[in-house]
Amino acid sequence: MEAKQILPKMPKSWNPASKPHKFCPGCGHGLVLKALGQVIDELNIQDRVVFGCDIGCSLLSWDFFNVDTVQTHHGRTTPVIVGIKRANPELITIAYMGDGGGYAIGSQHLVNAANRNDNITAILVNNTVYAMTGGQMAPTTMPDQKTETTPYGRDIKETGYPMLGPEMVAAIAHEGAYVARGSIAKFRQLKTFIKKAIENQMAGRGFSFVEALSTCPTNWRTNAEKTWDFVENIMPQYFPIGEYKVPGGKEE
């Protein structure tokens, strides 16, 4: 008798052929992309979306969706997506990147796309490390956090403080922009933020940016319990969750 594979219910916009996905067990990328997939379904925009992924573990999503996808180079997803949007404003364009891609090597693009109020959506997965390269300290690494390059913990006196991305983007973004920080530990809220960001683009109001606090058990070298504790309880102490800029000025 042939064993029948029982698959969990997936968003319609997902590409079933690429599932199970390529991320490590316990990785947060899959949850962020699940939220995004559900939003694409609910807004019924699968045939209008162009998804761009950065180099980093986000590139493992190059065949994740059944939507047009472009894998760019490290840090350069935002400007590639800007180019696509300018060429065809009918498209709904999403730049998907890691914290290294967005806050280190691509930070100038994030800042300038926000300043130009480009009508695109950027989603940035903050897992506090450069995960794909083996877990080195990133701009987002927490104080005292151990990484490949900080074997005794991040010394903020030597290496500075973790980068506060949404706070920075909100400070320079213009009227019409939408900026928020969610967490995979608060899935429904994260999904709402992503939905509002994409609706903002659909309404033509300008730049939208969502940072998602996420997990990397492989490089954190944590078990399931410690992994979840870190993303749910420790990370928000430094990275507060909420909306930082909403059109019309109302914040959550």
Next chain:
Amino acid sequence: MGKVRRISGCVAAAEAVRLADVDVISSYPIRPYTGIMSELARMIADGRLDAELVYAEGEHAQLSIVYGASAAGARTFTGSSGVGVTFAFEVYSPISGERLPVQMAIGDRTLDPPGDFGSEHTDAECCRDQGWIQGWASTPQEVLDMHLIYYRVGEDPKVMLPQYVCQDGYFVTHILGDVQVPDEAQVKEFLPPYKNHHILDPKKPQIIGPQIEPCMGPPQQYQRKQAFDNINEVLIKAHDDFARIFGRRYDPFLEEFMTDDAEVVIFGQGAHMNTAKAVAARLRNLGDKVGVVRLRTFRPFPTDEILKRMSRFKAVGVVDNSAQFGISGGAGVLFSEVRTALYDVGDKVKTVGFVGGLGGEMITHDEFLRMFRKLQEVAKTGKVEKRAYWLPFEL
């Protein structure tokens, strides 16, 4: 007299940086170079190395940081791989133009595409004409030694130029070898403390890197060329001193293997030549007169040495582990330059180009065997039917 450790090319590079007592390091992760930065971070955390390590926001910043640090009088080190090397491109010429003897390790990796993790010389060869000294090491021991030798040559007052020390990704960066790690006293004797008189010092104000008038361009470029012309003499002396102090002698330009009465040779650089040597040794057992010549210094390209030493062979096969589309000769940059170097001997030495190992693939024993056989055919018939072959598709 130091001690022998079994370490990778990455760790060997980091050991050299520690021994050279570098002051300022800048880093950004990218495989396979990441192994060097992680080792340096650990050395600093453990108190084995006292240096500033700046975690840059990308390679362009990485190179700019060492530009500034070197201009302020520090001995500096940085490194990268693949697209990281090309992302920093803008800064290479200014560093050499300002005559700042920055050192950079390159652990080769493919560019995009193919963008896999494999090794290709294409990344480092892109930067070949930016005014840096450049050479390839083929074992972890040679990596360590080359880093020390290049600091000494680059910082020589007659030279004052930056240096790339290249090693094949994975084949050297991540393969362990027995390495004689010298002790500090030996290194002190070989490599004097870094002294640059052309530095930013408020007591003796000066300007570095200003916008200049067109008429000042030619002399500035000519000075850089003259500094390049001085390298060979300094390089030879450094290799002699190195042999005396450390007991390891390298030919500064070309390593020859089984070439004494060779009729045909494979010419190339980096770790693939280790495979070529193994194949040559096998063929020697069968009575074939074959050998290998491994280029050690790529910039400055040793034109005269090649002319002098290679005109005795009947056929030379040049192996390029890189893709340079549309280049003269139809293979890669090594082929193009070896042909130019051998131009003066006329038709006496036949040359054939081989492109292999792209995408990080091995160049296999069998492929080298096919190359040697092709060269023997050329030597015998005196005819080159086809100038260049892309392996494995065309040979």
